[in-house]
Amino acid sequence: MNIYSLFEAAFRRAGEAAALIRPGGGDWTYARLLAEVDRAGVALAAWGVGVGDRVLVQAEKTPEAVALYLACVKSGAVYVPINTAYTQPEVEYFIADCRPALFVAGGRFDAEVPVAVLAGEGSGSYWRETAVATVPTVDRADDDVAAIVYTSGTTGRPKGAMLTHANLTTNAEVLCAAWGWRDDDVLLHALPIFHVHGLFVALHCAFLHATPVVLLKRFDVAAVVEQLSRATVLMGVPTFYTRLLGDPSFDAASCRNMRVFISGSAPLTEQTFAAFEQRTGFQILERYGMSETLMNTSNPLEGERVAGTVGFALPGIAVRVADDDGNELPRGEVGNIELRGPNVFKGYWQQPERTAEEFRDDGFFVTGDMGAMGGDGRLTIVGRTKDLVISGGYNVYPKEVEALLDEMPEVVESAVIGVPHPDFGEAVVAVVVAEHGVDQARVDQFLGGRLARYKHPKRVVRVDELPRNAMGKVQKNVLKETHADVLET
Ligand code: MLC
Ligand code: AMP
Secondary structure, three states, X not given: OOHHHHHHHHHHHHOOOEEEEOOOOOOEEHHHHHHHHHHHHXXXXXXXXXXXXXXXXXXXXXXXXXXXXXXXXXXXXXXXXXXXXXXXXXXXXXXXXXXXXXXXXXXXXXXXXXXXXXXXXXXXXXOOOOOXXXXXXXXXXXXXXXXXXXXXXXXOOOEEEEEEHHHHHHHHHHHHHHOOOOOOOOEEEOOOOOOHHHHHHHHHHHHHHOOOEEEOOOOOHHHHHHHHOOOOEEEEOHHHHHXXXXXXXXXXXXXXXXXEEEEOOOOOOHHHHHHHHHHHOOOOEEEEEEOOOEEEEEOOXXXXXXXXXXXXXXXXXXXXXEOOOOOEOOOOOEEEEEEEXXXXXXXXXXXXXXXXXXXXXXXXXXXXXXXXXXXXXXXXXXXXXXXXXXXXXXEEOHHHHHHHHHOOOOEEEEEEEEEEEOOOEEEEEEEEEEOOOOOHHHHHHHHOOOOOHHHOOOEEEEOOOOOEOOOOOEOHHHHHHHOOOOXXX
C-alpha cells in the first residue's frame, strides 16, 4: 500500500487543523497541505516524472519541500533527498548514480538531467506552470521503493539505501505506538529533512495522526526554547540537548507543555542524560536507528530509561549481537549488531553485490555497529566496525576526505579520524604527512567547493609519519588516542 494513502486519510480528517506551523510565517492547515501536495504532483507529472522515477532533491527546509516529498511518494516516484551543504561535485555524483528524471535544486544548476528550482519559502518557480488539479495516489506494493537515502560505505562512495513503502509504513506505525503518539501532540521539528531522522521518523509520526508540526528552518537554541512552550515532542541529535543545556534560560518551565524528548543518530552521553534530567525533570528517550533500517530499538516510554543504552528491540524487529560468522553471542558479550525485520531496507541501489555482503544467509543485516545485549534485553552500542565519524549527527566517511587530501600536491598521505568535540560529540581531524605550509587554511581552501563544509577537518595536524601495524595498515586507534584532546576547549 502507498504510505501516502494513510497520510491522506488522516489529513482529510484533520481538515482545517494546523499542519505546518512556521513561526514568523504563514501556517499551513492539513487541507492546504493536501492541496499543495496535489499541486506538486501535477508539477511532477508536467516534468515527465513517472512511477518508479527518481526525483533528486536538494532543497531548503520549507513547507513546499515537504509537499514535494509527499507528492513524490503519492505519485509513485522515488524520493531522493540530499544534504543542502553538498557542493557541486558531490551533487554530480548523486545525479550520475541515481539518474533522476528530475533534479529539484535550491538554485540554478547545470546538469544533463531536467532541473527545477525550488528556491525557498513561498517559492513559486517550481509550481509556476501548473494549474491546480488533483493527482491520484498511485497504488504501490509493499516492496516498491518510496525513497533512496544515500549513506556511505568503506570505499567512501555513497550508496543509495532503497526504502520501501512497507519499510516506511511499518516503522512509522511502530514508533507511533512505542512513543504513544497522541492526537494532541505538537512536534517541534528542528532537524534537517534530508535524513531519515527528520524526514521519516519525525514527520511520519506527526503525519499518521495529522498532528501539528512546528517547522523550524534549522536548530537554533533561542527559537527552540521559545517554541517549546507550545510543543509536546522534540526529536533531536545529542548536540541539540547539549546546546539547550548550554543556555541558562532553558529550564523546567521551558518544558511545561512537553511530553517527551527523543534523541538519536549519535550516542547520547550519560552526562547529558543526567544533566538534562536534573535541569528539566525529563529523562531523554534514546533510540537507535540508521538509514538502511529506520528505527531499530528504543528506550521505553513507560518504565525505566537507562542512560548509555538504546533500549529494547522495537516490536516486530529481531536484534542480535553476533560473532563475525553471524552466531549469536551470549548476553553481555560485545559483537556485531545485526537486525532483521520489516524495517530493513531492500538493498543498495544498483549494487546487488554490496547488498549481499551486508546480509547473513538467514536474512540478518549487519549494521557495522558493535554492541552488547544486556540480560534484560536492553542494547548498548559500544563502537563501530565501519570507519565512520558521526559529527553532530552527520556522518563523515574518512575515506572520502582522505582521498581529497591526498590529491593535494603537498600531501604525501593522510588519515582522517573522529575526535571528541564538546559541541558535535565527535568531529573530524586530519593527520597529514605533508610539506611545511599545509595548515587548516590551506586545507579549507583546497576542500572548498569540493566537499561540504561539515566534512572539513576541524583541525589539521602535521606529522612525520603515520603509525602502521605489521600489515602496513594505518593504526587509526593509535591516532585517535594520540590526538584525543586536540578539540577539547
Ligand atoms: C554544521 N557544521 C558542522 C555540523 N553542522 N560541522 C560538523 N558537524 C556538524 N554536524 C559546521 C558548518 O559546516 C559550519 O562550518 C558551521 O558548523 C556552522 O554551520 P551551521 O549550519 O550554522 O550549523 P548548525 O546549524 O549549528 O548545525 C549544527 C547542527 C546540525 C547539530 C544543528 O549539524 C544538525 O542539524 N545536525 C543533525 C543531523 C541529522 O539530522 N542527523 C540525522 C541523520 S539520520 P563553517 O566552517 O562553514 O563555519 C541517522 C539515523 C538515525 O543518523 O538514527 O537517526
Ligand atoms: P546513518 O548512516 O546516517 O543512518 O547513521 C546511522 C548510524 O548512526 C548507526 O549505524 C549508528 O552508528 C549511529 N546511531 C544512530 N543512533 C544512535 C544512538 N542512539 N547511539 C549511538 N549511535 C547511533
